[in-house]
Amino acid sequence: MAAAHTVSTDVVFRVRRFDPTTDAAPHWEDYRFAAPAGMTVLEGLRHVKEALSPTLAWRSSCRMGVCGSCGMFINGRPRLACNTQIAELGGALVTIAPLPNFNTIRDLVPDLAPMFEAHAAAKPHIIRDNAAEQREPTGEYWQSPRQLEEYLQFSYCIKCGCCMAACPTYATDPEYAGPMPLAQGHRYNADSRDGGFAERKASLAGERGPWRCHFAGECSRVCPKGVDPARAIQLMKRQLVFDYLRLWKQPCPAPLAKSPAGVERREGIPDAPARTI
Amino acid sequence: MRDQRLWTWHIGAGAVILVLLGLHMTIMHLDAIVRVFSPQPGEPIAWANVVARGRSAFFLVTYVLLLGAALFHGFYGLRNILFELNPGTPAKKALNGFLLVAGVALFAVGTWAAWAGFTVARGA
Numbered sequence: 001m002a003a004a005h006t007v008s009t010d011v012v013f014r015v016r017r018f019d020p021t022t023d024a025a026p027h028w029e030d031y032r033f034a035a036p037a038g039m040t041v042l043e044g045l046r047h048v049k050e051a052l053s054p055t056l057a058w059r060s061s062c063r064m065g066v067c068g069s070c071g072m073f074i075n076g077r078p079r080l081a082c083n084t085q086i087a088e089l090g091g092a093l094v095t096i097a098p099l100p101n102f103n104t105i106r107d108l109v110p111d112l113a114p115m116f117e118a119h120a121a122a123k124p125h126i127i128r129d130n131a132a133e134q135r136e137p138t139g140e141y142w143q144s145p146r147q148l149e150e151y152l153q154f155s156y157c158i159k160c161g162c163c164m165a166a167c168p169t170y171a172t173d174p175e176y177a178g179p180m181p182l183a184q185g186h187r188y189n190a191d192s193r194d195g196g197f198a199e200r201k202a203s204l205a206g207e208r209g210p211w212r213c214h215f216a217g218e219c220s221r222v223c224p225k226g227v228d229p230a231r232a233i234q235l236m237k238r239q240l241v242f243d244y245l246r247l248w249k250q251p252c253p254a255p256l257a258k259s260p261a262g263v264e265r266r267e268g269i270p271d272a273p274a275r276t277i
Numbered sequence: 278m279r280d281q282r283l284w285t286w287h288i289g290a291g292a293v294i295l296v297l298l299g300l301h302m303t304i305m306h307l308d309a310i311v312r313v314f315s316p317q318p319g320e321p322i323a324w325a326n327v328v329a330r331g332r333s334a335f336f337l338v339t340y341v342l343l344l345g346a347a348l349f350h351g352f353y354g355l356r357n358i359l360f361e362l363n364p365g366t367p368a369k370k371a372l373n374g375f376l377l378v379a380g381v382a383l384f385a386v387g388t389w390a391a392w393a394g395f396t397v398a399r400g401a
Contacts, residue, residue: 169361172361172363173361173363174363175363201278201281202278205278205280205281206278206279206280207280209280209281211280211284211357212357212361237284240281240284240285241281241284241285241288243281244281244282244285245285
C-alpha cells in the first residue's frame with residue numbers, strides 16, 4: 001500500500017506561455033518532472049511554478065471543482081485543471097493552453113469579461129414585481145420538488161467557461177451569446193419563483209439568442225458539472241416558439257409562504273444574528 | 278421579436294415540407310402501393326396522370342404551399358449560414374433584401390406556373 005502512494009511517473013507539461021509585456025506571440029515551453037500517483041494538472045502547475053518557472057500564471061481557487069476558476073485547454077479539451085488527474089490523460093505529455101475562444105491576458109489566464117458581460121445581459125437573477133420583498137424578504141417562496149427539478153440541473157453551473165471554449169459557433173460568431181449565458185437565462189426562465197421572461201426576452205430572443213446554436217453538443221460534452229447547456233438552449237428555443245405562437249404564457253410566480261401566525265419560538269433557540277448588509 | 282418570429286416560421290415551414298414532400302414522394306415513388314393519385318395506367322409522370330392530378334384544386338393548393346414552405350425554409354437557412362460569416366450591417370441588409378425579393382419572385386413564378394398547369398389540365 002505504501003509503495004503505491006510513492007510511485008511517480010515522469011511527465012512533460014507543455015505549457016503555452018505568453019507575457020504581453022515581453023512576448024510578441026505565444027510560445028510553448030516544456031517542463032519535465034516526476035508526478036506522483038493521483039497528482040492533478042493543477043497540482044502539477046503548482047509544482048512547475050514552485051520548482052521550475054516562478055513566472056507561470058493561471059487562475060485557480062478552490063482546487064475542488066466548485067469555483068470554476070481553473071478552466072484550461074488540456075490535451076485538446078477544455079477541462080478544470082483541479083478536476084483532471086494526470087494519470088487519466090493517458091500519456092507522459094500533457095499540453096496545457098488557455099481556454100480557446102477568449103483573448104489571453106497572460107499564460108493560462110483568459111479574458112472572460114465578454115462571457116460575463118453576456119451573462120449579465122441575460123439577467124441571471126430572480127425578477128419579480130415586488131421590489132420591496134426582494135430587498136427585505138419577509139418569507140420564502142413556495143416551490144414543489146417537481147418545480148425545482150425544472151431548473152436544478154442548470155443551476156449547477158460554476159461559470160468556468162469550458163462550454164464557451166468548446167462551442168464551434170462561439171468560436172466564429174461574435175454575435176452569439178454562447179452556451180453559458182443562454183443556459184443561465186433559461187435557468188431563471190424555468191424557475192417558478194421568477195416572473196422575468198418578458199424582460200429577458202429582449203436580450204435572449206434577438207440576434208444574440210439561441211437561434212445560432214446548431215446543437216453540436218460540445219458544450220454539454222465538456223461541462224464538468226453536468227449542466228447540459230445544449231439541452232437548456234433547445235428548451236429555450238421551444239419556449240420562445242411556444243411564446244410566439246401564444247401556446248405558452250408565463251405562469252404567476254410562486255407565491256410567498258408567510259410564517260404561520262401565533263407561533264412562538266421554542267425556549268432556548270436563539271434569534272438569527274443581525275444583518276451585516 | 279424578429280428572430281423569434283422567423284425561427285418559428287422556419288420550424289413551421291419544415292413541418293409543412295415534411296408532410297407535403299412526403300406526399301409528393303409517395304405519389305412519385307410508391308405508385309405500386311398507392312395508385313389513388315395516379316389513376317391512369319402507366320407511370321405517375323405519364324401525361325394522363327399528370328393531367329388527372331393537374332385538374333385537382335387540391336394539388337394546386339398543396340404544390341403552391343410546398344413551394345412557399347420550401348422557399349422560406351431554404352432561403353432563411355441560407356440567410357443564417359451567410360450571416361454566420363459575420364458580414365457587416367450594410368451587407369446583412371442587402372442580403373435580407375435580395376433574399377426577400379428573390380423568394381417572392383420565385384414564389385410568384387412558381388404559383389403562376391401551377392395556375393397555368395391547372396387551367397391547361399382543366400381544358401384538356
